Amino acid sequence: MTGTEVEILRTVLDQWKSGVDAHDPKRVASNFTDDAIFQGLRPYSVGPEGVAAYYDAQQVGLTAEYDILETRRLADDLVLGYLSVDFSFTDRPTLTVNLSVIVRRIGDAWLISHYQVSRLG
Template sequence: MSGTPRDEQDLRGLLDRWKTAVDAHRPEEVAACFTEDAIFQGLHPYTVGRAGIADYYRAQPLGMTAEYRILETRRPVDDLLLGYLAVDFAFTDRPTIDVHLGVLLCRTAAGWSIAHYQVSRLP
């Protein structure tokens, strides 16, 4: 993995909050990990903003969990952090979905938030 230990620590700090909220099926808490105007592309048509992100996660089945592994990080400037991840979304009633996830985090006065989220399905 490229980047620095600080990059990974900053990325994990936010993604662990995201994962905890996803695993507990708390869509409002998931959405709180994002900026107010975040661009979000999951496996359905994209949305912009926390309300659409909360709706997306609200529609996910109970029992869905996320396990992530950081593949790459880059910090183009101090207050932006790019992460590239492998994520396994597991379900209670169907096979796990393996995806790649690109996130762009921005640091605000309140801390790190996801400003862009892009999922790509693996072949």
């Protein structure tokens, strides 16, 4: 993993995490492109509105802790990240998932254009 790709991912994912931890669905969604494919643990959606609806339905108190496991520079303006994420709840055990993201540079900003969660076995 190169420092540049990790730094890019951390910048975007720290903002995503901040919105998740604050239960601020609109802030979470602001980290996604207008055409982002989003696959949480329910049916997929496209665009920030679906992301906001997904996180709005999550319980207050949900938090996320992530660890970047792998990165790949797919193009000058695309970075892939493969992560392990622990979602913690106030009333049930922590859920650990795998998360793949592709972040895309649009102007000076990096935004999530693809987000796919898979549950661990």
